[in-house]
Amino acid sequence: MKSIVKTANAPAPIGPYNQAIKAGNFLYISGQIAIDPQTNDLVLDSISSETQLVLNNLKAILNEADYDFSNVVKTTIFLKDMALFAEVNEIYSSYFTTDFPARETVAVAGLPKGVNVEISVIAYKS
Template identity: 50%
Template sequence: MLRNQRLCLLTRSMSTLTRVQTKAAPAAIGPYAQAIKVNDTVYTSGSLPVVPETGNVIDGGIKEQTQQSLDNLAAVLKESGSSVDKVVKTTVFLKDMNDFVAMNEIYAKFFGDHRPARSAVEVARLPKDVSVEIECVAVTNK
């Protein structure tokens, strides 16, 4: 029994779960965190194209929405101790797959030479009726 208790304590101390919250990105619109950091890995929630200062969806089309979503994602990553160049995987949710080329243009500029793994899927509907939502998994800068 003592061995199992030590193993349980060791496992708990190795996995530190931290909720990430920043005012530089929109607040969560439900019962979830902007991101969760587990040890040296960051799991973000979906980033919407919402202007943090106003809480409104940014004006414009898919390019403006993609840029705002990515800027919000970068703010959450920064708060978590990570950065865009530490992103391992992204998932892009599009309201209309016909927006893929325009989204991809902004996405490519944003990530530059860094090319994380990515999935892109068309969905029936997104929160606030936006055109795009982006989430990622990243490692920290340690």
């Protein structure tokens, strides 16, 4: 059985998708970008602030489903420029501190709304 997970504490979808889908013990969270859920504005001041907002949006969705970062088993990071990797990884590592999830980081030609980073996650809870 699957159920839709949504929260006002993360940006509303900007297309025909949901913030997350819970299927059994798995939670699949759609890629998040740096949209402030309170104002609906993009936050592109720096790659650090952008990444932090992306991870906070993911955290809000995880929390809505009663999961947290310790339940994340897989992340995918999309970067506009691989030169941003070190700064993104520094912020990322403050959210994942032990039992790190599997991950790939991919450089892409473009991301929604011209952002620099997008992150999606899969979480599991037994």
